[in-house]
Amino acid sequence: MKTSHTANVVLRQARAISPNRGALGLSDLAISSDGTIASLTPYRAGNQWAHASKVLDLNGLTVVPGLIDAHFHMLATGTQLLTIDLATAKSVPEVMELLEAGKDKSGSEWLIAGHLDDEHPGARLPTLKELDHAFPRRPVFLEHRSCHFALCNTRAMKLLRLQTTARVKGLLDGQLVGIARQRLMEAQGEEFVERALRAASLAAARRGATTVHAMEGGDLFGDFALNVLKRIRDSLATDVVVYWCGTDVQRAVENGFDRVGGDSFVDGTLGSSTAALRYPYSDDRASSGSLQLTEQQVSAFFSAAAVSHLQSGLHVIGGRAIEVALRGIAQALPKAEAGTRWRLEHCGDVSKQQLRRAAQLGVCISTQPAFTYLRGGPRGVYAQRLGPRRTRRLYPLRWMLDEGIHVGGGSDSPITPADCLLGLESCVNARYSAQRTSALEALQIFTSEAAWCAGEEARKGDLVRGMQADLLVLKENPLTCAPDKIQQIPVLLVVRKGRPVCGPLMEGEGAWR
Numbered sequence: 001m002k003t004s005h006t007a008n009v010v011l012r013q014a015r016a017i018s019p020n021r022g023a024l025g026l027s028d029l030a031i032s033s034d035g036t037i038a039s040l041t042p043y044r045a046g047n048q049w050a051h052a053s054k055v056l057d058l059n060g061l062t063v064v065p066g067l068i069d070a071h072f073h074m075l076a077t078g079t080q081l082l083t084i085d086l087a088t089a090k091s092v093p094e095v096m097e098l099l100e101a102g103k104d105k106s107g108s109e110w111l112i113a114g115h116l117d118d119e120h121p122g123a124r125l126p127t128l129k130e131l132d133h134a135f136p137r138r139p140v141f142l143e144h145r146s147c148h149f150a151l152c153n154t155r156a157m158k159l160l161r162l163q164t165t166a167r168v169k170g171l172l173d174g175q176l177v178g179i180a181r182q183r184l185m186e187a188q189g190e191e192f193v194e195r196a197l198r199a200a201s202l203a204a205a206r207r208g209a210t211t212v213h214a215m216e217g218g219d220l221f222g223d224f225a226l227n228v229l230k231r232i233r234d235s236l237a238t239d240v241v242v243y244w245c246g247t248d249v250q251r252a253v254e255n256g257f258d259r260v261g262g263d264s265f266v267d268g269t270l271g272s273s274t275a276a277l278r279y280p281y282s283d284d285r286a287s288s289g290s291l292q293l294t295e296q297q298v299s300a301f302f303s304a305a306a307v308s309h310l311q312s313g314l315h316v317i318g319g320r321a322i323e324v325a326l327r328g329i330a331q332a333l334p335k336a337e338a339g340t341r342w343r344l345e346h347c348g349d350v351s352k353q354q355l356r357r358a359a360q361l362g363v364c365i366s367t368q369p370a371f372t373y374l375r376g377g378p379r380g381v382y383a384q385r386l387g388p389r390r391t392r393r394l395y396p397l398r399w400m401l402d403e404g405i406h407v408g409g410g411s412d413s414p415i416t417p418a419d420c421l422l423g424l425e426s427c428v429n430a431r432y433s434a435q436r437t438s439a440l441e442a443l444q445i446f447t448s449e450a451a452w453c454a455g456e457e458a459r460k461g462d463l464v465r466g467m468q469a470d471l472l473v474l475k476e477n478p479l480t481c482a483p484d485k486i487q488q489i490p491v492l493l494v495v496r497k498g499r500p501v502c503g504p505l506m507e508g509e510g511a512w513r
């Protein structure tokens with residue numbers, strides 16, 4: 001057989017699933033030495049693949065394309081993996097206990113922690129006074145679970161060269177938090193940043209990702225870590241598509257970024273009541289959130305990106321922020337090349353009418369199904385903020401798909417876990433049945449459609465000859481397993497660019513390593 005001559009490795013008897021063609025039945029998947037798929041043919045018992053350097057018999061295990069996390073914060077995820085996790089702390093004393101218990105974890109004098117959560121009933125943030133009292137000499141930096149602001153003690157403010165004004169009081173938000181994060185990473189050094197980026201990439205790979213769309217740098221994190229990322233990018237566990245998180249298009253061009261805006265904030269988040277809604281918050285009728293960029297700024301940004309031929313996108317959660325972005329894109333449209341793929345990140349409180357316009361404008365949406373899966377429902381924080389009626393139509397996946405919009409799925413890790421299988425489950429088993437997708441649609445959202453959102457659909461996101469050989473061997477078939485069990489499917493092997501990355505199938509005698 002012709003294709004066997006080019007095959008380097010063959011995965012035999014794979015139950016292959018294509019997101020666009022469905023279940024393909026028992027197949028042999030041959031991988032060329034250049035890391036692309038050489039062939040995918042029906043399994044025939046007689047075909048021994050004698051020319052292959054390695055034949056791995058999968059005995060009917062499921063193979064799907066490598067998953068793509070379309071919204072991932074590498075540096076923030078990695079930093080959290082290496083430092084203290086406050087996710088379980090529901091009160092200030094519990095925060096202090098975890099800080100005390102983990103104070104020697106990183107080996108640095110800095111006490112860095114993430115997932116600080118004041119969104120539980122009755123919870124609040126620690127005060128500057130409390131942090132200073134507990135840790136008078138060691139610098140403390142606490143990232144809020146939303147990653148939209150952070151807390152510092154006086155010692156940290158001093159080392160980060162930030163003035164403790166009456167207004168700031170250790171609470172960093174807006175531009176200040178981006179500056180602080182950059183200086184914090186500089187203080188930890190390149191070695192720490194490299195470890196963090198590697199840890200984040202590997203964590204995503206272990207849960208099925210072969211590509212992440214990394215929201216990095218710019219106003220959110222500063223560019224210090226991007227130089228490290230550039231250097232180690234080819235040796236990471238996943239492919240990394242960098243979305244530079246700044247709105248200064250000129251600077252993006254000068255620095256050689258081809259994707260701009262990324263997760264730059266047009267508004268805030270629902271949990272912290274800062275997303276710019278169309279109507280007031282249910283638990284605070286005086287507020288409907290606020291915009292962090294004006295309509296003129298948003299429109300100028302999209303226009304400048306279009307003129308410079310960069311892919312552009314922004315973070316929008318509330319309907320008012322989405323409106324501003326859609327108008328900005330409409331104004332920029334005449335300056336853009338045909339087929340420009342504008343991206344909107346999140347799109348939580350979006351209306352059907354807005355989705356229709358987004359589809360007409362060629363907007364693709366990068367959204368996070370696990371947000372509502374983990375925090376939605378009648379007793380979740382969203383219901384508290386928005387009331388029962390609006391909660392049911394938050395992050396409306398079904399509506400997005402029905403409008404024909406290209407939707408890429410992501411985790412926004414560390415906001416939700418770096419776990420693409422959790423993402424799949426969140427689509428299929430969504431809190432409100434009206435917004436559920438089929439398992440095949442969910443697979444598309446985390447493979448071919450996510451690839452489309454980054455313009456990589458020609459070489460990623462499906463099992464097709466000539467595409468990059470990014471694939472997973474799974475213990476169960478996600479199309480047929482119970483919707484609430486998808487996250488628990490063991491990932492047996494992760495292959496990227498035709499090379500094994502991680503998974504238990506790499507262990508033992510004769511294994512492919």
Ligand SMILES: [Zn+2]
Binds near residue numbers: 263315
């Ligand atoms: Zn965001």
